[in-house]
Amino acid sequence: MNSADLGRRVGVPSTALFTDQYELTMVQAALKAGTADRRSVFEAFTRRLPEGRRYGVVAGIGRVLDAVENFRFDDEMLTFLRDRNIVDGPTLAWLADYRFSGDIWGYPEGEVYFPGSPILRVEGSFAECVLLETVILSILNHDSAVAAAASRMSAAAGGRRLIEMGARRTHELSAVASARAAYIGGFDATSDLAAGFRYNIPTIGTSAHAFTLLHDSERDAFRAQVDSLGRKTTLLVDTYDVAEAVRTAVEFAGTELGAVRIDSGDLLLLAHRVRQQLDELGATGAKIVVTSDLDEYAIASLAVAPVDAYGVGTQLVTGSGQPTCSMVYKLVARASSADPAEPLRPVAKKSLGAKSSMGGRKWAARRLDENGVAEAEVVGTGPVPDGLADRQLLVELVRGGEVIARESLDTARERHIAARRGLPMSAIQLSKGEPVILTEFV
Structure with missing residues (x-):
């Protein structure tokens, strides 16, 4: 279709x-x-x-x-x-x-x-x-700006996966167009279901901090997510103590744990520490996903970190400082x-x-x-x-x-x-x- x-x-x-x-x-x-x-x-x-x-x-x-x-x-x-x-x-x-x-x-x-x-x-x-002047320019100026930002981020990522997650940072219709343009520019997936539905872009997403805070403990939250989504899920580990969260993640998902996501802090330092901890716990196949207001420069700065995927929102859907062409x-x-x-x-x-x-x-x-x-x-x-x-x-x-x-x-x-x-x-x-x-x- x-x-x-x-x-x-x-x-x-x-x-x-x-x-x-x-x-x-x-x-x-x-x-x-x-x-x-x-x-x-x-x-x-x-x-x-x-x-x-x-x-x-x-x-x-x-x-x-x-x-x-x-x-x-x-x-x-x-x-x-x-x-x-x-x-x-x-x-x-x-x-x-x-x-x-x-x-x-x-x-x-x-x-x-x-x-x-x-x-x-x-x-x-x-x-x-x-x-047709205005509608053509409004589409080309917006989409080309996002695609150019996506291309720069893709080049900086050096083959690592990129996830578009900027729907909450822009107009709801712009979010769909942004996901489409980002995919053209080199992103691999989007969090926006409307973009996945309309343009058949791969979609991705598991849980936010609210899900952890909903439960009486992080252990309860992780148990609930693994029971529902399986051991290959991605667990968010920076709500409280990262090291403790990683231990709990492996406890419930085992060495089949799909990935952990880090959304705050010193991403370079935390990625190295988390990778070492995952390997020591036997979860050598678990991936590390980082988010937290990334742009192409932040992505490039993480080139030496053991990061497997980046989630990008605000900077992508606003053209990384250049919202029009x-x-x-x-x-x-x-x-x-x-x-x-x-x-x-x-x-x-x-x-x-x-x-x-x-x-x-x-x-x-x-x-x-x-x-x-x-x-x-x-x-x-x-x-x-x-x-x-x-x-x-x-x-x-x-x-x-x-x-x-x-x-x-x-x-x-x-x-x-x-x-x-x-x-x-x-x-x-x-x-x-x-x-x-x-x-x-x-």
Whole structure:
């Protein structure tokens, strides 16, 4: 079952009002002026990476496709727009029949990107394309920020398991999107059941401190958990005395104990002590899971600790200090009519400072060095050079309004791992720096 079927099964609402009012007022004015149907090309891109980041991660493409499919104005929405006098009668009639009928190309989910990368290209009439601006940006900016943080944490973890557990630290719908983006970026599981249900992400979870405090003693709590969940369960050992808790855990679960979780204190010191204690008690196969407001730097600092898995919450779902990617959605080319034979001409904002952009319908390719490592992101509007023809990054996602490129999250996740491996080694350094490869405009 693909993500669209899952989305419909759980009742995904229309996305038509996930937009800004000026999108609709622009449509009204363009309809009146007779320019609404001019063939247009919009592109989503970022002028710069978040400060100190060396690469970005494309996430949210699957959710964008769902949003485009579900962008419909129902009677209740149209009544709201009419009662608020947001748009006029002819515009309401046009919105009532709205269905995106254009084409969308984009970087496949999980791919990496750099400043100027044309991450998404939306083609159709001006009116039908401009309406999608806000919902596309809200998805891509959020999901790509979380995926980039997840990727950095995954690199720092060095192959150890990562568990997303940030649902209680963000909006309930953002939590589901965050779990999805984190999985693409390299996380292995989530604590959020809605994310597991909607996107088939592995879920995990056992107990919190409240469960221990509920019982008359830690022994009673551990006995209850093992009786219910079995010896392979994960026991939380830092409610009272860690050493005593580990002894009790092995007493009730035996050497088959699955794991212990440490959620406070000096994690580096405690992990070493707990590992030694578990081994001395014969529970050599028991894993150690650490939580406690981790980020990529804390994970990296625990590289020498005998830790088997990390649980990450707040820092992950907030992008580890970079909650947005500052992507924009700009008109880059347009024709003078709806005629397919009418040539497109480049258009671009020509403002002072950092907000200017490059006009024209773009392609993008990644040039590799003699060792097969990425050395440049090449972006152009003319013919694609022969040496880059087979390295193009944009793929067709929507044709004539129909989604044609759905894929599993596992495919996106594997793509990201491969894309990150194809970057120079300095890409995974946690120290602040410039983009690991430059963008060349040709």
